[in-house]
Structures are given as C-alpha cells and as structure tokens.
Amino acid sequence: MKFRLDGKERVLALGVYPEVSLKQAREKRGEARKLIADGIDPVAKKQEAAMPPPVEHIETFESMARQWLSTMTPTWSPDHLLLVTRRLERDAFPAIGHRPVNEIKSPEVREMLLKMASRGVSCSVHRVKQITGAVFRFAIALGKAEVDPTYALARTIPIAKEQHHPSVTTPKEVGALLRAIDGYNGSLVTRCALRLAPLVFVRPGELRHAEWTELDLEGGEWRIPAAKMKMREQHIVPMSRQAVTILHELHPLTGSGKYVFPSPRTNARPMSENAVTAALRRMGYAVGEMTGHGFRSMASTLLHEQGWNRDAIERQLAHAERNAVRAAYNYAEHLPERRRMMQAWADYLDGLRGGIVS
Numbered sequence: 001m002k003f004r005l006d007g008k009e010r011v012l013a014l015g016v017y018p019e020v021s022l023k024q025a026r027e028k029r030g031e032a033r034k035l036i037a038d039g040i041d042p043v044a045k046k047q048e049a050a051m052p053p054p055v056e057h058i059e060t061f062e063s064m065a066r067q068w069l070s071t072m073t074p075t076w077s078p079d080h081l082l083l084v085t086r087r088l089e090r091d092a093f094p095a096i097g098h099r100p101v102n103e104i105k106s107p108e109v110r111e112m113l114l115k116m117a118s119r120g121v122s123c124s125v126h127r128v129k130q131i132t133g134a135v136f137r138f139a140i141a142l143g144k145a146e147v148d149p150t151y152a153l154a155r156t157i158p159i160a161k162e163q164h165h166p167s168v169t170t171p172k173e174v175g176a177l178l179r180a181i182d183g184y185n186g187s188l189v190t191r192c193a194l195r196l197a198p199l200v201f202v203r204p205g206e207l208r209h210a211e212w213t214e215l216d217l218e219g220g221e222w223r224i225p226a227a228k229m230k231m232r233e234q235h236i237v238p239m240s241r242q243a244v245t246i247l248h249e250l251h252p253l254t255g256s257g258k259y260v261f262p263s264p265r266t267n268a269r270p271m272s273e274n275a276v277t278a279a280l281r282r283m284g285y286a287v288g289e290m291t292g293h294g295f296r297s298m299a300s301t302l303l304h305e306q307g308w309n310r311d312a313i314e315r316q317l318a319h320a321e322r323n324a325v326r327a328a329y330n331y332a333e334h335l336p337e338r339r340r341m342m343q344a345w346a347d348y349l350d351g352l353r354g355g356i357v358s
Helices: 024-036 042-050 062-076 078-096 107-119 122-141 148-155 170-182 188-200 206-209 241-254 275-282 294-305 309-314 335-353
Strands: 003-007 006-009 221-226 234-237
Touching: 003 024, 006 122, 062 078, 078 107, 078 122, 078 206, 078 275, 107 122, 107 148, 122 148, 170 188, 170 294, 170 335, 188 206, 188 275, 188 294, 188 335, 206 221, 206 275, 234 335, 241 335, 294 309, 294 335, 309 335
Parallel strands: none
Antiparallel strands: 003 006, 221 234
C-alpha cells in the first residue's frame, strides 16, 4: 500500500498472499488509512509493534545494598557507615553482589557465611548475616524481593561468640600501661590522645573527631553532637581535672584549628583511625593485648568492680538504650553521678600510675 505522509511517499507491506487473504489485506489497509488520517505513520507503528518488550531493570544484591546504605547514612555515624560498607564489600559483594536480589536463595547465603567461618573470621559471620538480612528486608519493602533468605539460616552455621576488644583490665597491667603512655616519645598530638583516651573512654572514632568547639574546658564538659555518635544521640562526657589539664597542654599547638587531634599532614582532617593503636604497637603492646577501643573495656571492667552504678557506667559508655521512649530523654541521665565517677576514675588511674594497686 503506497501512501504519502508529511509530503513523503511511503510503502506499507500488508502481507504475503495467500498467507494474508484479500479480505485481510483490505482490513489492514483500512486500519492504516485511519492512522494516516490521524497523522500516524503506519510503517513506524508496525515496526514498533514488532519490537520486543523492554527488559525490566533487574536489581542486584549490590545495587540494592548501595541504596540501603544511602538510606541509612543520615542515621549512622561515619565510622559505623564505613564499617558496614567494608563488610559488604569484603564478604557479601564478591559472593552474591552480582546476583538478582529476588533470586538469591538461602543455600547461597549459607555458603558465603561458611566460607567466612573457614577463613577464621567466625566472629564477623553473624554481623554479615545481620547486614545481608537487612538488605533483603529493604528490598522486600521496595517490592524488589519477596523473601529474606537469611531467615532460614538460624542455628545452621557455627558462629563463635564475639570477643571483646583486647584490653588490659587488671590494676597492675593498667598502671604499667599508663606509665608506658607517659614515656611515649612520639608526637605531642598522639601522646595527648593516648593520655586522654583512658580518662574519657569514648569510641576511637569519637576521640579522633573531637573538635575544640565541642569542649567547655572551664566547665569540664565535652558534648559530642548526635551526628558523630554511633546511636545518633548527643553524648555528654564530664571531664576530670586531669583531662582538662591535658587539653590545656595541647591547645597552644592545635587550638587554632578545627580538630583537637589533627592529622600531621593537614589540619583539615583528624588524625588517622589507626594512630592510637599504632602507637600502642610501638610501645610494645601486641595485637591481642590492647587496642584503641580497649580503653572502653578497661574502664567498664574496673568501674563495675568498684561498685559504681551500672546505669551510670552504661550511660557514660553511650551504649544503646533499648527503650525508645526512655532513650529520647536519657542523654543527660545520671549526669551528677557520672561527674563524680569520672573524677574518681581519673584519681584512681593516677594511683595506679604511681604504683598504688588496689
């Protein structure tokens, strides 16, 4: 069938006789004339109809996980976001990252976790299982998957109990550690961070990201913004006289900048996340003996042994409050007792440093 459209002559093939009868050809011609009357090219229309339907975009586990991480970013601290991302990139993505999220079955996830356990990282297996499960549930919520395959894996994988961060916890060992810190001959910034760490026992990421504007040296208080905390809740650290003295000593060197403990390369960034632990290694403390995170275990163990209020200790450690209503109001909870505890703790450490073991 010849026709003209927009001043151009076109030819529409209606079919091959006898497969297409004369009657059918006339019907197709009639349909084509209606399209032409509406300004529609019947040739283009026929080609469009012959094209295969578009392939639906398939979400892989990795693409879904990246979306989930983006969603969680506003509610997590930078260090926690980095930790979760690294666990996914190291263990989950190589195994199932390329797979369509709606096709992954429980045996695939189990095989991934068993391989982790065989590498001797069984303490991280349950964390990766929790993270992958969260990704699958996120996919279900968006209609991209129907089942969380980690749900069927309960008690099917031998998982070792998570070990605490290596730490010295006996009074004699703590005294020796404090004396070693006093003798550290590295940079003043790192030395002050080492001296302050046992006095405030915050998480390493919170310590290295400390900013001068957060500190009230006269009032002896450090208020860490919620955005920097693991649980996204403002945290108050009462500072002992000893802690304030260390900060006054450091202020002439770094007080004009943003960070209390800046990087030696640039004041625009905080010190390395491994700076404190690396200093402990240079002081002779092995991997299984002490870490930057170990100051928290040290304080928790000894403060509990000394009989301080458990709630005050847990609040000072900024551990999560499981009761959501109570958590909204407890950032300053037990603050008077925590002030007394932090000063008594600093005095106790002074005694241990001087060889008074009790």
